[in-house]
Amino acid sequence: MDGTIHGQGYFRETFTAHCxxxxxxxxxxxxxxxxxxxxxxxxxxxYTDMGPMGYC
Incomplete structure (x- = not known):
């Protein structure tokens, strides 16, 4: 996969997964x-399974 780096994640940083x-x-x-x-x-x-997440 080719792309641009937008940032860096850190230990215990939280995020919202979309798909x-x-x-x-x-x-x-x-x-x-x-x-x-x-x-x-x-x-x-x-990540934990906090609910269904579909494909993009």
Missing amino acids: WNADGHWIYLTAHRGNVTGWVSVAYVY
């Missing part, structure tokens, strides 16, 4: 600090 990509390896999210929106690999975030 998965088709293979489930990337999450489209909005970081609460700075209100930055973009894609992140699931390898770099910890």
